[in-house]
Amino acid sequence: MTATDAKKWFRVHRRAADPRLRLVCFPHAGGTAQLFHGWPALLPTDVEVLAVRYPGRQDRLAEACIEDMATLADTIEDALRPWLDRPLALFGHSMGASVVYEVALRLESRGIVPEHLLVSAREAPQWAEHGVLHDADDEALITHVRHLGDLHSEAYDIPELRELLLPALRSDYRLIEGYHPPNPAPVKAPITAYVGQDDPSCVLDGVLAWSGLTAPGSFELCPFPGDHFYLVDREAEVVGDVAARLARA
Secondary structure (H helix, E strand, O other): OOHHHHHOOEEEEOOOOOOOEEEEEEOOOOOOHHHHOOHHHHOOOOEEEEEEOOOOOHHHOOOOOOOOHHHHHHHHHHHOHHHOOOOEEEEEEOHHHHHHHHHHHHHHHOOOOOOEEEEEOOOOHHHOOOOOHHHOOHHHHHHHHHHHOOOOHHHHHOHHHHHHHHHHHHHHHHHHHOOOOOOOOOOOOOEEEEEEOOOOOOOHHHHHHHHHHOOOOOEEEEEEOOOOOHHHHOHHHHHHHHHHHHHOO
16 A cells, blocks of 8 residues: 555644654544544644544545455555554544454554554444344434434435435445454453443443453443433543543553
8 A cells, every 4th residue: 555545544633743642543334534523632732643534435435435344454454554653542433443443453463552442332343243224225224323323414314415425324334234253352452442321332241341352450441421422522521531541551
């Protein structure tokens, strides 16, 4: 992958010429790097933020979506190579949490251990269930997304926007519903799991199961009031907690 190709995968927020650490943020199914646009101002200036830009949306709208987890994780790990001159921490929301885990496995196989994995609104991979929403009709898919929480869902009521947004959403659901690692391997990095206390998509035992994918004593659960998109309403509190954990990295 060329340097130009690698750069298109990330929206980079730099507030220091010589950052101490890079926080790589992965959005949810159907989501974009915009989810994290407010984070850089809430983090210490020595933390550089890279927000992942999946293909098939926004300025990568003309590119085909990736519908296979292994391909997506391989590609992002490859794209990260120019950014490995600083320690990394990885934050993933919903689908992004699963992608974070798979990217971390790939980095660790090359001897690069992230400082921290921060997984949000997602049960551990061993709890992954087969789903069929990616094959459902448009209304059923949109109804499901709205049930999770109201994050810009009004866009689906505008025919022109629905036509632009639904292909990426459906492709992401095809990816995550097809992701069933039979024996997930533990990572060396510590894991913090964030969850909205009223998130209808997460069973608490499934979130706690992330503890089995890191060393004993290296897992923490961090619940917040709210639904699947708790991190929008609680952004300052969530980023403050992330900042505190990164300060110890």
